[in-house]
Every structure is written in structure tokens, then in C-alpha cells.
Amino acid sequence: MSRPLSPYGGTVSRAMAFVLDAALTLLAVSFFVACAGLVHAVFAGAVFGPGRVVSADWVFAAIPAVFGLYCVVCWTLAGRTLGKAALGLRVVDRAGAHPSPVRSIVRFLGYLVSAILLLGFAWIVVDVRHDGFHDKIARTHVVYD
Amino acid sequence: MAARAAVRTGDQGRRSIVDHGEPPDRQRTGEPAGMPRRPGLSLIDAGLGAGCLASRAAMVPLRTAARGSGRLTVPARRALAALGAPALMSLSRQALRTLAQIGALQRTDAQLRLRSAVRSAFLGIAADRDVAWLVRNLATAQLEPLIDDAMPIVFEKLAEQPEALHGIVQSQSRGIAAEAGDTTRHGARRADFAVDSLVDRLLRRRAASAQPPPEAATTEP
DSSP: OOSOOOSBOOHHHHHHHHHHHHHHHHHHHHHHHHHHHHHHHHHTSOSSSTTSSSOHHHHHHHHHHHHHHHHHHHHHHTSSOHHHHHTTEEEEETTSSOOOHHHHHHHHHHHHHHTGGGHHHHHHHHSTTOOOHHHHHHTEEEEEO | OHHHHHHHHSOHHHHHHHTTSSOHHHHHHTOOTTSOOOHHHHHHHHHHHHHHHHHHHHHHHHHHHHHHHSSOOHHHHHHHHHHHHHHHHHHHHHHHHHHHHHHHHHHHHHHHHHHHHHHHHHHHHHHOHHHHHHHHHHHHHHHHHHHHHHHHHHHHHHHHOHHHHHHHHHHHHHHHHHHHHHHHHHHHHHHHHHHHHHHHHHHTOOOGGGSOOOTTTTTOO
16 A cells, blocks of 8 residues: 555445445344234234234335434444444544534435435545445535544 | 504504504594694594603513523512603503593593584474474374363363453454554554655745644543
């Protein structure tokens, strides 16, 4: 490495952190659904399907909500999710502090914008500070710890 | 040559040094005959040869006198002793000094050879498969009963102090997890750097590392 590393979190680290967070969320939702299904199976019957305790549509809809709640809470309280902590990354506002709850919510909603054709995420690669659209919208950065 | 001839007629034990052309230790070790000889051996040749020659030269008048008169007179004995004794004493001392030097050299040589032989023997023993097998089996046979006896005591002690065991297990787990995390982080940062370099080259722009970090990000603990 002939030059110093940028202080802003790089593409690969952020992608790995995102995948890790998504996997954790899926695991948590699956665990919750499995527990709920077990309880319902013990007391009533099957888990999925019409008239059953949990509809698959609701499960798929719950995943983004759980993911959003997880991200907002983690960014606000610690400035990082578990995935970002594992990869040594941190979300900060322009002043370098933890994002406020509102800023965290805006940042998560910015994910939806970035998800359009994945352009917002692709922008992380070419941006000089590795800011995606959601970072631009919420005025945040992702930096190395 | 005179000294060598004198030695040939003298002591048989000394002949073994001179007449074989090579010293006994060189013959034993199989060193090539054309190699230059040690200076100590030529000195002992000279010293012993000169000593024997002088003693024979001193004995000639004594025998002649004994043949002529049948018995030496006391003044003749004294005269002969006065003439021959100092030379003989001097030659004997020189020969003894030479012998002492040769002895010291050979002692040092023998010590070095002994050390080398002992080292080679130890290395050979250590590398020998049969010895390794024997040591392993002996150690196993000796240690297994000890371990069997000690294990219940160890388990009892650990049961009395479960916190210590928990601490050991937790520290080991944390160490493994931290090591795995560090490895992942370093790999990801290397990949980040590679991607950044590639993008900077493609876009022909200033390096992203030249960008200043957010204000408080570097000051926060």
C-alpha cells in the first residue's frame, strides 16, 4: 500500500457489513417465526396459510421493517450496527457525532431511494467519500473506527 | 638422517614413530601420506635422535677405556662425566619439552575428537526411529497412570472453582473471535484499498485518501 487508506469506509467493507446485517435480520425474523409457529402448533395447528397464525406475506413484509428498526436503533445508540462493528465501521453525521434518531430514520428511508436500480449503492463506489444516496440525503458518512 | 639412523638402532618403541614414515595417529585416521607433517613430530625426531647419538658417543670412550684397562679410574670417570653430562642433560630437557608440547597438542586434538564423537552420537540417537519409538512408548506407559490418577483431582478442583474454568473458556472464545474479526477487517480493508485504487485510476481523479475525515470523527475516543 503506497498511499494511506481513506478515512471513509470502503465499498467492500460496507457491502460485507450490509450483508451481515441483512443475514442477522433474516435470522432473527426466522427465529421469531419459528418460535411463533412452534407455540401455535402446540396450541392450535399449522403456522402458515389462510387463517393460520402468520401469513408468508406478512413475514416478507416484516423483514424490511425489522431491518429498519434494527438499523435506526443501532445507529442512534451506538453509531454502528453489528455488521458495521464487525467490519470496523461507524456512521457519523457531518460533525462526526452519532446520528440523531431523525437522521437515522431519514438515512434508512434513503436506503429505499438508493435501492432504485441500486444506483444509490453503486454511487458508493465512485464517490470520493464513499457516500451513497442515503448518506447524501441524511448528511452522514461511514468512517473507519 | 643421522638422527633417524641413530633412532633405528635404539629403542623399538621410538621406531614406530620414525620408521613408518607417518605418525601412528595419522595411520589410524587414514590421512593421506603426502600431507605435510606436524612440526612437533619432526622436533621429536631431532631431539630423540640427537639424544641417542650423544649417549652413544659418550659410551664409546667409556667402553674403550673399559676394554683397555678393565676398569675406569675415578678421575677418568669424573672427566667423562664432566664432559658428557651437561650435553646429555641439555638434550634430555629439550626432548622432554618437545614431548610435552606434542602431548599437549595430541590431548587437545583428542578432546576435540571426543566432543565431535559425542555430539554425533547424541544426534544419531535423537534421530533414530527406534529410540524415538522406545521413548514415546516408555513415556506413555509412565505418564498414563499418572494422568489417570490426576484427572479426578483436576476435575474436583475445577468443580470447586467454576469461575476460573468459565474465565478460561471465555477468554479463549474471545481470543478466537477477536482474531477472526481482525482477519476479516484487514482483508476487507485491503479489498477497499484495491477497489479505491482501481476507481481512482479509471476516473483519473485525486485519491480518496486525500479527503479530510469528518471533524469530530478523529477526535472522538
